[in-house]
Amino acid sequence: MFVSYKWLQDYIDLTGVTAEELAEKITKSGIEVEGVEVLNEGIKGVVVGHVLEREQHPNADKLSKCLVDIGQEQPVQIICGAPNVAQGQKVAVATVGALLPGNFKIKKAKLRGEESNGMICSLTELGMEGKIVPKEYSEGIFVFPSDAEVGLDALELLNRDDEVLELSLTPNRADCLSMLGVAYEVAAILGREVKLPETDLEPINEKASDYVKIKVEAKEDNPLYVAKIIKNVKIGPSPLWMQTRLMNAGIRPHNNVVDITNYILLEYGQPLHAFDYDRLSSKEILVRRAVDGEKFVTLDDAERTLTSDHLVITNGTEPVALAGVMGGANSEVTSDTTTVLLEAAYFNGQTVRKASKDHGLRSEASARFEKGVDPNRVRPAGERAAYLMAKYAGGEVLEGTSEVDTLTVEPEVVSITLEKINRVLGTDLQMNDVKEIFDRLQFQVSVEQDTITVTAPTRRGDIRIEEDLIEEVARLYGYDNIPKTLPVGSTTPGKLSAYQKKRRVVRQYLEGAGLYQAVTYSLTSADKASQYALEKREPIRLAMPMSEERSVLRLSIMPQVLEVLKYNSARQNDSLAVYETGAVFLSNGEDALPIEIEHLAGAVTGLWHSHSWQAEKKAVDFFVVKGILEGMFAKLGLEDRVQYVQSKVEGMHPGRTAEIRLDGVNVGFVGQVHPTVQKELDLKDTYVFELSLQAVLQEETAPLQYNSIPRFPTITRDIALVVNRETVSGTLKDIILTTGAPLLKEAEVFDLYEGERMEEGKKSIAFSLKYLDPERTLTDEEVTKVHERVLEALKEKAGAVLRG
Structure with a gap:
């Protein structure tokens, strides 16, 4: 609603209150004033002129040479290009030195050899929008009524010496969609009377x-x-x-x-x-x-x-x-x-x-x-x-x-107690204070003991319940005047739970590792709902889905994360790394709400790092993604409790996929997406992981302990073991570390050989073993004794023998 400050003065005395001050008071009383526009801002020197003579410009078909009286001693000559300019008109003239919108200054000029001392203006040149200009003047100058006095300020006659308040009204305040409605509102704010328009007529x-x-x-x-x-x-x-x-x-x-x-x-x-x-x-x-x-x-x-x-x-x-x-x-x-x-x-x-x-x-x-x-x-x-x-x-x-x-209109009658008003607002208002506010609003009020009964006028259709009356009291009493109070009773300071802190650690770690967070829909299609699910259950279908693509609650985040990769890859973003933490939904029976479990999923494709000046490029592989997870588990203090066991997952590469176990319990998987799926999504080699974040973060971890830096040297022994091709290195490593404890501290694979010189069905795996006693220097005899025990255990439990 646009409210003219000058027009508003027809209904209410605004003496002593500027447009800016009025805007602030209206805003503080609950109706936001988005701004106050000064209509003549940046315009000066525009007066009413009288066209005494008009003749064709001698050197231009579309220009007129006009002699214009602008209230000075002598008329001035003005060259005008408007097609509707004519002798006898009263027009708006921007005199020499005048300023028009856009910081356009009027100067003396010569147009096609004829002197021009000013400019006869159209309304658009005075800052009005073309769509509100009367049609007869939309393509030419504006003509004042014949009784307009020459030399007067043209902007004043056009009511451009005005300020317009733009009210941002909420739907309940339809009463202020009129000048009278705003006048009633301002009258209540200022405590003044409303003057109604004249309607007396003689029929x-x-x-x-x-x-x-x-x-x-x-x-x-x-x-x-x-x-x-x-x-x-x-x-x-x-x-x-x-x-x-x-x-x-x-x-x-x-x-x-x-x-x-x-x-x-x-x-x-x-x-x-x-x-x-x-x-x-x-x-x-x-x-x-x-x-x-x-x-x-x-x-x-x-x-x-x-x-x-x-x-x-x-x-x-x-x-x-x-x-x-x-x-x-x-x-x-x-x-x-x-x-x-x-x-x-x-x-x-x-x-x-x-x-x-x-x-x-x-x-x-x-x-x-x-x-x-x-x-x-x-x-x-x-x-x-x-x-x-x-x-x-x-x-x-x-x-x-x-x-x-046939209209029957009964004004709303609402009663409220003074005690409730003060209790809700936290004030200590007296009955006279509240009654005076309703009187200013021109509401009919009756008081009986502690109860106030208000009859709201029909113009205020938003007054219906007690809370409406409380709002009226609050806004006219002044929100700034309401005392500040603290809640009564015991309070618990807000903080992150242990689970939330761990989740934040996970997110910060993954982002630090170079993965971007994705946020995808929890709704998916029926054919994607069960893909990559850690726990297979019947998908939950919406009763009224928006579309078939968003008709089922997901059981896994992985399909959505792969869609993110597909979308970005199609836009020539070849090297991508994203993760998402979000809920999956497991059916809990036909008439029961589903179980929500938070999962973590990630996907990486393309180059992991590229140093072109060093001619070095490294594509993502299984061990990059596994390393990201190992770093995350280390951050959570779970690195010693996690195992990676080779497995098969539908939709994953059969030879490059591992099950993630926490204390022997399956919590997720990591590996490469199956080549056929990659082809369908038009992706390069893509490595992914998904795990039950809820299961991981709910695990208790031991307090952080620090070990002193070893003062004594370590002894390293390398062994190459010949084993069956089906034997995995993780099994051998577990045997080595278990048997060699406590002196054997580390065992790492550094070589794998399956070449021509190996017996059919066999392979060679080489380990580097590190022995250490933090209290003393080990002797060769002590190390040899433990080392032989390790070799013997490998032979007995895994059929592994030293390579000759």
Whole structure:
């Protein structure tokens, strides 16, 4: 809602309160003012000029040489390119030295050899938008009424010496979609009186009811319809002050009758419509639901196909207006109109919204009906419009109205105790303080002991319950004045749980390792739901899915993470590393809620690192991803409790996949995506992992312990073992470390040989063993004794012999 500061002063005394101060007070009282626009900012030196002479420029077909009186001693010559400039006009002139929008300074100039001392301006050159300029002046200069005084400030006559407050209204404050509504609000804030507009008129000795009969079939959609008749109107431009007020509010002026209806829309918040009475070709107005398929041409010359959901105003047979939205071309006011039928009605907001939405016709009128208009302003708005038409269109208003009234409006009555107001707000207000606030709001108030009973005016349709009254007290008392209090009772300071801290460690570690976090949908398709699931259960289907692609709750994060890789790879991002922590959903029975378990999944493809200046590139492989996981488990203090066991997982490479076990329990997997899946997704070699993060983070870890740096030297022995090709190195390593404890500290694989010199079905695995006693220096004899015991255990448990 755009609120003119100057216009607002017609209804309330704003002495001592600037527009900026008013904006701050309105904002603090609960309605946000988004900004205050100074309309003449950056403009000066524009006056009213009188074109004394106009002749064709001698050297240009499209320029005019004008002699203009601008209120100085001598008229000045101005070259003008506007096609509508003519002798005798009163125009806006930017004098030499004037400043126009865009920091455009007017200087003396010569145009095609002729001197020009200023500029005759159009409204757009004075900062107005082209869409709000009257059509007759949209492609030329603006012409003032003939009584405009030469030399006066043109911006003042155009009401550009004004400031406009832009109110950001919430849907419940429809009362402030009018100047009067804002005036009531400001009056309550400032504690001042509201001056209502003048509506007194002298009707002629004819009755409106003799000219038209009103009939309403759809009474629920239109409980009140009031028609006034104004005869002998003279269609012409509306007064300049009215035109400029409309333009400042973003509405284009048309003619005096139409402008008056738009003016009342802004003033009262009540939409009106003016019909050309003679073009109705009937003495009846019938309000009914449209017939399915009925055709109707609106004012924008578009043919509309109506349905039975739409409410129409008819002349008894054919539609002449789409109720509350737009009038019809067959009854619009034109330059030949002499008799006007003025409609003031109360339409159901939902019916208006349906028609507005169906036809894409959202107007100022429909917006107000949708949010709710004051039913008690319907008649006053019509009377005010008739008064203005008599005054500015020379009309003669017929006595009375023709109407249908089945509207029953009862103001809301709400009671509340002073104790509750103070308890909710944390204040210590007295009864007189609260009553004074409601008096300023012009609410009827009665007090009985500690109870306040408020009768809210119909303009305030948002007042319905006790909390609404508390809000009114709070905002007018001043939110800044409400004392600051702390909650009563014991409180627990907020902090991260142990689980949350560990999850944060995981995320920070993975991001430090070069993986980007992804966030994907928990919903997937039925064919992807069970892929890579750590625990197989029946997928849970939504009762009303948005689409088949988002119809089932996921059992694994991996399919979504692979989709992330596919999406980015298709956009030429070849080297990718992503992870996601999120919930998977396991069915818990048909009539029970699913179990949510947090998983961690990651996927890496392309080059792990590339140093082109060193001619070094390393592609991602199994051990890169396994190393990332090992580092993560080390961060969590679980590295000694995790094992990697070769396994087969559907959708994974059969020879490059390992099961991740925590204390012997399967918690996930790591490995390469199966080549056929990679091909389907158009990915290079891709290595992934997924594990139950919940299972990992819920594990208790021992307190961190530090060991002193060894003071004594270690002894290293290397062995090459010949074993069956099916034997895995992890089994051999476990035997070595178990048998060699406590002196044997480390065992690492450093070579694998399966060449021609090996016996069929055999392979050679080489280990480097490190022996250490932190308390003394070991002797060769001690190491040899343990070393031989290790070799013997390898032979007995794994059939491993030293390679000759």
